Amino acid sequence: MRIIGAGTREGEVPTLHETFWTVPNLITAARFALVPVFVWLVAVGHDWAAFWVLVVLGSTDWIDGYLARRFDQASVVGQWLDPLADRLSLIIVTLTLVIFSDAPLWVLLVIVGADMVLFLNASLLFGGSPELPVSVLGKLRTAALLVAAPLVLLGRTPELRETAVTDAGVVLLALGGIMHMGAALDYLLKARAKAVRLRRDGIEPRDRARWSTTPAAPAPPSS
Incomplete structure (x- = not known):
């Protein structure tokens, strides 16, 4: 079973829709709307409820990408909204756990x-955005952090406090942080290499109309 890139339809060129109103975009928006709910649940000590919210956050992160590929619902908005929501969610969740x-x-x-x-x-x-594909290391980093955060939460519950679950969560969180540095460095080098290639072809990288495949949009990192 294909995990990375699940839902890709081999041999078909995906359509890039202009509308916001696609199922994957609505799922992305709903996912980010759950983040303040997670913060509130952790703050008031409802760790099991916060755990299940994190499970939903993690699963929908995979589901919206799958639906966009499987049912040809990729969109211009989704190209920047999904990574932006993912990154902001990751930062806020990590801050809450800290x-x-x-x-x-x-x-x-x-x-x-x-x-x-x-x-x-x-x-x-x-x-x-330099419009580079997400690296395998970046996907593994995200997976590690998505698993680590619920484990850290479970380690706060009375049933699992001071058990190996707590240590496992912290170790996996640290591993995700290390992989994040590696993925970021890889993305930085690829972005600069792309700028060099464009200039070699006589194209100024900031002249997006000459090379970008999408309209101008915010530049969330895609590492």
């Missing part, structure tokens, strides 16, 4: 710091 649990602060600093470098690099070089 404040209310044993999650290490350095993981949050790594995520935010790397994303700021990527954002500034993309803005200065391309005036927006």
Whole structure:
């Protein structure tokens, strides 16, 4: 069974819809709307409820991509909305775990710091997203963090407090942070290499009309 890129229809060129009103985009919006619910549940100590919210967040992150590929519902909005929602959700969830649990602060600093470098690099070089595909390391990083966060939460519950679950969650969270640095560096190098290739072909990278396949949009990192 294909996990990465699930739903891809081999041999077919996907349509890039202009409308926001696609099922994947609605799922993405609903996913991000659950983030403040998660923060509130953790803050008031409803860890099991927060755990299930995280499960929904993690599963819908895969589902919206699957639906977009399987049913040809990719959209211009979805190309920047999905990674933007993912990254903001990841930062807010990690920040919440740092404040209310044993999650290490350095993981949050790594995520935010790397994303700021990527954002500034993309803005200065391309005036927006360099439109690079998400790397396998980036997907593995996201998977590690999506598994780590619920484990950290479970380690806060009375039933599992001071057990191996807590340690496993923190270790996996740290591993996700390390992979995030690697994915960010890989994306940074690929973005700069793309800028060099465009200039070699006589194209200024900030002149997006000459190379971009999508209209100008925010530049969330895609590492």
